[in-house]
Amino acid sequence: MIDAHVPLSKSELTRQKDSLASYRRYLPALDLKRQQLMAERNKARVEVRQHEEAAAAAIEAAGAALPMLADDRIGLDGLARLTSARLGTQNVAGVTLPVLEDVEIEVAPYGLLTRPHWVDAVVAELKAAIRLRVEAEIARRRITILDKAMTRVTQRTNLFEKILIPQTERNIRRILVYLGDAERAGVVAAKLSKRKRALEAA
Known part of the structure; x- marks a missing residue:
């Protein structure tokens, strides 16, 4: 849609051309940002799957390697539990993402003589599984943040x-047509005026 309020003048033509150049410079930067965010989101999705699979594998491996877990007389409930997770931040294409720096896992005290050596x-397997699950959760949070950021970048793109580039191009064409018509009309008017003076002089 052409902006009817755009002044049809040379100064406005210059302003519109400057705006168009600015939009065209900014667009590749937006596209690059979108690509970086998409790559990071894909990476986070892979991490979620890998961490979840590794956590499940750790628990499965513990069960396979330690068949004694089937012994109900040995209590393992609450043996290891997450107490805190320390997060840092990472900047990706101007978007702040959480990064897992450390986890604290509390191990319930157990006597070496009262419980078997295994x-x-x-x-060790429980601690590994807990950390992997926390890493998967952080990766899921990153995906949520990246999805929102990508939506904003896509909207701006x-x-x-x-809207902006096509509208500005139409405004420029409209101003050029108007200025061209005005210039031709001026030339025609000047020729007619000159001819009239010549006729009057004769």
Whole structure:
């Protein structure tokens, strides 16, 4: 849609051309940002799957390697539990994302004499599974943030590609046509005036 309020003047033509150049410079930067965010989102999706699979594999491996877990007389409930997770931040294309820096896992005290020696191996597997699950959750959070950021970037890209750039191009064409018509009309008027003076002089 052509902006009817755009002044049809040379100064406005210059302003519109400057705006168009600015939009065209900005568009590749937006597209690059969108590509970076998409790549990071795809990476986070892979990480979620890998961490979840690794956590499940750790628990499965513990069960396969330690068949004694089937012994109900040995209590393992609450043996290891997450107490805190320390997060940092990472900047990707101007978007702040959470990064897992450390986890604290509390291991319930157990006496070496009151529980079998293989409980140590179970604790190690449980701690590994807990950390992997936390990493998967952080990756899911990153995906949520990246999805929102990509939506915003896509909206801005569409604004430039489908509205601002085409509208500015139409405004420029309209001003050029008007200025061209005005110039031709001026030339014609000057010729007519000159001819009239010549006739009057004769």
